[in-house]
Amino acid sequence: xxxxLLASAATFAATAAFAxxxxxxxxxxxxxxxxxxxxxxxxxxGAELAMSEVSESGALLDGTSVDSVExxxxxxxxxxxxxxxxxxxxxxxxxxxxxxxxxxxxGAMLSNVAVPNGIVMISPSxxxxxxxxxxxxxxxxxxxxxxxxxxxxxxxxxxxxGVEEIALTYTNNDYGKGLADAIEANFKDAGGxxxxxxxxxxxxxxxxxxxxxxxxxxxxxxxxxxxxxxGGSGIVRAALDSGAFDTFYFPDGMVSQALVDNxxxxxxxxxGANPGTDSPGAQIxxxxxxxxxxxxTQPFSAEAYDAASLILLAMQAAGSSDPSVYKEYVxxxxxxxxxxxxxxxxxxxxxxxxxGGDVDFVGASAVELIGPGESAxxxxxxxxxxxxxxxxxxR
Amino acid sequence: MEPLNALVALTNFVIIxxxxxxxxxxxxxxxxxLIYGILRFSNFAHGDTMALGTTAVILTTWGLQSAGINFGxxxxxxxxxxxGIAVCALLLLGTDRLVYRFYRAKKAVPVIFVIASLGVMFVxxxxxxxxxxxxxQRFADGERFLVSARGFREATGLDEALVxxxxxxxxxxxxxxxxxxxxxxxxxxxxxxxxxxxxxNEDLALLSGINPEKVVAYTxxxxxxxxxxxxxxxxxxxxxxxxxxxxxxxxxxxxAIVGGLGSPLGAIAGGFxxxxxxxxxxxxxxxxxxxxxxxxxxPDGLVQLLSTDYKFAVSFVILLIVxxxxxxxxxxxxxx
Numbered sequence: 001x002x003x004x005l006l007a008s009a010a011t012f013a014a015t016a017a018f019a020x021x022x023x024x025x026x027x028x029x030x031x032x033x034x035x036x037x038x039x040x041x042x043x044x045x046g047a048e049l050a051m052s053e054v055s056e057s058g059a060l061l062d063g064t065s066v067d068s069v070e071x072x073x074x075x076x077x078x079x080x081x082x083x084x085x086x087x088x089x090x091x092x093x094x095x096x097x098x099x100x101x102x103x104x105x106x107g108a109m110l111s112n113v114a115v116p117n118g119i120v121m122i123s124p125s126x127x128x129x130x131x132x133x134x135x136x137x138x139x140x141x142x143x144x145x146x147x148x149x150x151x152x153x154x155x156x157x158x159x160x161x162g163v164e165e166i167a168l169t170y171t172n173n174d175y176g177k178g179l180a181d182a183i184e185a186n187f188k189d190a191g192g193x194x195x196x197x198x199x200x201x202x203x204x205x206x207x208x209x210x211x212x213x214x215x216x217x218x219x220x221x222x223x224x225x226x227x228x229x230x231g232g233s234g235i236v237r238a239a240l241d242s243g244a245f246d247t248f249y250f251p252d253g254m255v256s257q258a259l260v261d262n263x264x265x266x267x268x269x270x271x272g273a274n275p276g277t278d279s280p281g282a283q284i285x286x287x288x289x290x291x292x293x294x295x296x297t298q299p300f301s302a303e304a305y306d307a308a309s310l311i312l313l314a315m316q317a318a319g320s321s322d323p324s325v326y327k328e329y330v331x332x333x334x335x336x337x338x339x340x341x342x343x344x345x346x347x348x349x350x351x352x353x354x355x356g357g358d359v360d361f362v363g364a365s366a367v368e369l370i371g372p373g374e375s376a377x378x379x380x381x382x383x384x385x386x387x388x389x390x391x392x393x394x395r
Numbered sequence: 396m397e398p399l400n401a402l403v404a405l406t407n408f409v410i411i412x413x414x415x416x417x418x419x420x421x422x423x424x425x426x427x428x429l430i431y432g433i434l435r436f437s438n439f440a441h442g443d444t445m446a447l448g449t450t451a452v453i454l455t456t457w458g459l460q461s462a463g464i465n466f467g468x469x470x471x472x473x474x475x476x477x478x479g480i481a482v483c484a485l486l487l488l489g490t491d492r493l494v495y496r497f498y499r500a501k502k503a504v505p506v507i508f509v510i511a512s513l514g515v516m517f518v519x520x521x522x523x524x525x526x527x528x529x530x531x532q533r534f535a536d537g538e539r540f541l542v543s544a545r546g547f548r549e550a551t552g553l554d555e556a557l558v559x560x561x562x563x564x565x566x567x568x569x570x571x572x573x574x575x576x577x578x579x580x581x582x583x584x585x586x587x588x589x590x591x592x593x594x595x596n597e598d599l600a601l602l603s604g605i606n607p608e609k610v611v612a613y614t615x616x617x618x619x620x621x622x623x624x625x626x627x628x629x630x631x632x633x634x635x636x637x638x639x640x641x642x643x644x645x646x647x648x649x650x651a652i653v654g655g656l657g658s659p660l661g662a663i664a665g666g667f668x669x670x671x672x673x674x675x676x677x678x679x680x681x682x683x684x685x686x687x688x689x690x691x692x693x694p695d696g697l698v699q700l701l702s703t704d705y706k707f708a709v710s711f712v713i714l715l716i717v718x719x720x721x722x723x724x725x726x727x728x729x730x731x
Contacts, residue, residue: 172704196679196697198702198703198704199702199704200703201704203636203638203639204639205629205633205634205635205636205639206416206632206633206634208408208412208674209412209673209674209677209678209703209706210703211408212408212409212412212674212677212678212679212703213677213678213679213697213699213702213703215404215408215682216404216408216678216679216680216681216682216683216697216699217679217681217682217697218681218682234634241539241540241544241558241560242407242408242544242556242558243407243543243544243545243547243548243556243558244408
């Protein structure tokens with residue numbers, strides 16, 4: 001009797017496992033609640049757009065369809081994100097995860113759940129440089145660039161403008177610190193001088209002491225690695241008022257319409273860069289999103305579409321939905337050589353792979369994976385002219 | 396060597412901001428010290444009293460602005476001050492009637508008053524957020540600068556700029572006027588003298604026929620005026636956000652205690668000591684020394700005693716030192 005029970009349990013388990021092959025389940029773990037809750041819906045919609053495109057094509061692994069299972073990463077609560085991911089893997093049987101969004105929880109999910117269970121994770125928006133060196137057994141990728149990359153971009157733009165001395169201030173959190181370290185290291189390597197790198201707290205009424213320190217240290221340009229809705233604008237206001245600086249460099253947290261609304265022509269001649277691309281994929285993706293009923297221009301929505309697409313293309317290339325097998329193929333499908341694949345052409349891509357060809361997925365954000373599997377990063381360079389943001393190029 | 400540039404840099408980044416901040420702290424500390432001297436407790440609700448008074452001023456300012464009334468080059472908020480003070484006074488008198496009078500009748504010990512004021516603080520806290528919300532509010536208008544950076548550079552030809560914002564000038568001028576009136580009131584008028592008598596010795600004052608309820612009511616009225624003016628000046632000069640007013644409680648109490656609790660003169664001195672300490676200790680002297688020292692002597696480092704992150708720690712440290720070595724404060728107030 002005991003043997004019979006064991007045997008039937010085993011058979012049941014086997015059939016259950018067998019049933020999971022069809023359809024393929026992907027987890028979408030994003031901060032549906034918490035600080036990034038305004039971005040999570042369009043990111044999830046982007047990832048699910050890619051999944052439904054593949055399902056409808058019927059070209060994946062002999063006609064397998066793709067299901068999405070959503071879970072909440074909360075953006076800040078590592079324990080909640082870990083538990084939710086655990087449930088997706090052990091309960092829902094997902095074979096890949098699009099997520100998470102914030103760097104902190106992404107790191108926790110990776111080391112606590114994804115690596116022990118051998119599940120591939122592709123984050124569309126975690127930018128902390130710390131994740132580059134994370135212990136991942138080749139399971140972690142991101143379609144967002146590391147802020148280390150932004151450090152290079154900042155240095156390039158400043159050097160091209162002939163700036164050799166900068167003062168640097170950053171918002172006192174993981175994002176600000178990581179970005180500031182990257183900028184400082186790159187700028188010094190390029191022969192520049194960072195006169196001071198000082199943190200500022202968000203949400204203060206008065207930044208005159210901070211600006212006093214920055215001004216005393218001196219520098220041709222003040223780099224403000226903060227948030228435009230927070231202390232970043234306070235610093236710029238105090239610097240302008242006291243006449244300490246009149247030219248600023250704005251990293252991604254500052255470049256927005258709110259910046260020119262706040263300061264207008266007072267910051268004429270300042271410049272900066274934020275993630276963005278002029279690749280035709282971006283426009284195609286925005287049209288697809290509009291048709292699907294959501295706003296494809298929201299930050300990281302395109303990156304989420306690309307993350308889901310990469311997982312599915314890699315499965316096709318591996319001929320298997322087993323993460324330990326298809327993880328090897330993510331870099332291959334993302335990079336040259338091969339036929340370039342834009343959004344909406346996933347069916348073509350799957351077909352080419354099935355016929356033994358090679359693809360180079362460009363996607364909505366012009367994906368190019370470098371190093372340990374993170375986006376090379378495309379940035380939009382802007383200047384402020386006559387109180388308006390003006391795009392001067394892409395790099 | 397360019398001593399003029401050194402002087403201008405020091406004035407621009409240390410002396411002017413610290414003077415304005417010191418005036419705001421001094422007005423706040425005067426309110427705290429009056430309550431301590433006359434009602435004999437530390438009023439933890441003072442920061443939020445300032446926030447509520449300022450809220451009334453902001454709402455009135457917006458009303459005036461939408462009615463097309465302004466104060467020319469000066470901020471409209473100055474016109475709205477009397478309304479704000481009246482609202483704040485009603486609120487404080489109401490709170491006294493509801494909360495503090497009960498404990499006064501029972502002759503409760505000071506610590507009970509302190510805890511009661513803590514409760515009042517939380518209520519005010521919520522009330523402010525309920526009325527105007529937790530976000531930043533901007534209500535400054537009029538001319539922004541008295542002396543602008545570009546104007547100063549063009550006029551003098553110096554490398555360093557000297558900037559005086561209108562709000563900084565107004566802060567100092569208003570603070571001087573308010574302090575002058577307060578001292579005149581306390582020293583020259585009958586009511587002021589009765590308040591000082593009550594503060595010095597409650598029993599003797601009662602025996603000589605001073606009505607305690609009247610003294611208490613006058614105190615709250617003065618405190619309402621001081622708190623609203625201090626809050627409005629701070630909001631005009633910096634920005635209004637309920638949470639920062641709550642945080643102001645620490646430097647304000649530090650100022651009052653450093654000066655000597657219960658001593659009005661001490662509160663003013665304390666306000667400036669705290670403000671100058673916070674600004675000078677975190678200000679890197681590199682630029683100033685670069686100008687002041689002979690060529691080739693310029694320092695390479697920042698010459699900064701403490702990073703600006705530790706700005707708030709400065710008032711804590713001064714508070715500790717004063718409490719350890721001179722518990723009655725600089726001007727020999729009551730020991731705490």
